Amino acid sequence: MKSTLKKLLPFAVVGVVSGATAVGTLQYFGHTSNNADQSYFTSSSNASFVGMNTAMTGDDFVKAAKTTVPAVVTIKNYQNRASSRASEQDIFDFFFGDPQGGRGQQRQKQQPDNIPSGMGSGVIISPDGYIISNNHVVAGANKLEVVLSNKKSYIATLVGTDPNTDISLLKIEEKGLPYLNFANSDNIEVGQWVLAVGNPLGLNSTVTAGIISAKGRGIGILSSQGKASNPIESFIQTDAAINPGNSGGALVNSNGDLIGINSAIQSTTGYYQGYGFAVPSNLARKIVEDIKNFGLVQRGFLGVSSIDLSDEKQIAAYNKEFKTDIKGGSGVYIRGFSDNSGAQDAGMKTGDVITKIDSYAVTDFADLSAAIGSKRPGDKVQVTYSRNGKEITSLVTLKDQKGGTSTRTKADLSVTEKIGSNFENLSERFKTDYGLNSGVVARNVIDGGEMSKIGIFDNYIVIEVNGKPVNSEKDVEKILDKYQGNVQVKFVDEYGRIYTKGFKMP
Structure with missing residues (x-):
């Protein structure tokens, strides 16, 4: 029946290339609160973003590990229901690969109440118990258990999730907890030493070291799973060993400050082969602050559909379909506009090539996603683009998908x-x-x-x-x-x- 439905009722693909929220991480929003720990989410001072060191010694590894390990938790996902799909994959199969070649393990029996369906990691980001993790770690849960590094256990409340960035926010009722500061992920450098901390393969509080291998990676993992309506991918790539169970854990610098949330690996076996990916901290921070302050993520969009000029396959397919002769290179080519497009209102046209958002260089779509992903409806950005060899800059007011420029709450x-x-x-x-x-x-x-x-x-x-x-x-x-x-x-x-x-x- 499922295959019949797919044939008769195909998905509608809506192309609105925009920016949305958060591949870089948690930013702040000006929203007042009586919560004494509000500053951990909303401080806009430079003090909330700690500097980055580009080298680490043996002592630095020890210091960073001592800071990070107590703030990284195990998250157990309990799902008390029988599998309703013929081939329901393990919670980590999508993000860590399936050693069975993508077939997944069939679950014929209902999962017992006392056995988790999946386990991952999370990072405490405030002393009063807010925890950031991945959306895929908490997906489908009817109970979430959080276990601290000292083995103390809590039942967590799921505050909210964002499939578009694979970020989730949980809360446990406790005070005085160890937590990690967010660092400014825009300041990280390729070649910089980092630590990945999590609970891989059931091995609690595991620390691995490596370097930042690349920035702004788009690997297509969020869009390929069909859960993200407007996926944002601009991952930090690292060769620090990451395996199933690390998902949702911390990627930190030499000070033990959070620069990313470990989310995925690229592997043919489902286990570490040298390529790990983390959601940048700036994006993750923005997402969780939106969830905390508004109950949902506030997304700003340019309102354009586009072609990544660094993607030869995408260019070839477009040229073949529309009989055009677009050349590859650097930047993002505008192929069309959505209704109520802020970019079109600002005078941008089909054929323009976006090269910069504010001071952020745009070489590919991942760069564009990261630059717009930290913005909200109503925010204004300077968009620099090329038109017939001439460089133009326009001020664009970002909008939501309904054309609005105001933030929304759950009531809306x-x-x-x-x-x-x-x-x-x-x-x-x-x-x-x-x-x-x-x-x-x-x-x-x-x-x-x-x-x-x-x-x-x-x-x-x-x-x-x-x-x-x-x-x-x-x-x-x-x-x-x-x-x-x-x-x-x-x-x-x-x-x-x-x-x-x-x-x-x-």
């Missing part, structure tokens, strides 16, 4: 944003063939969202909501608009099995 979200899924119409022919009187197909289901929590995934068919048949996304929105209380959802999985499950409307 649409119904589909609140429950974590879009919906696509079923054809009448499909309903007839499968004996359905109603139904919509779940699309872009968000890990950790309400629909995901009750076992609904992409391509599942939702038949009824609160006992009422649904045949369009508008039907779902009408039923749940301004609704408060428990929501009942009747749906069909890919095997044709019908379930009725519920959640409390957020």
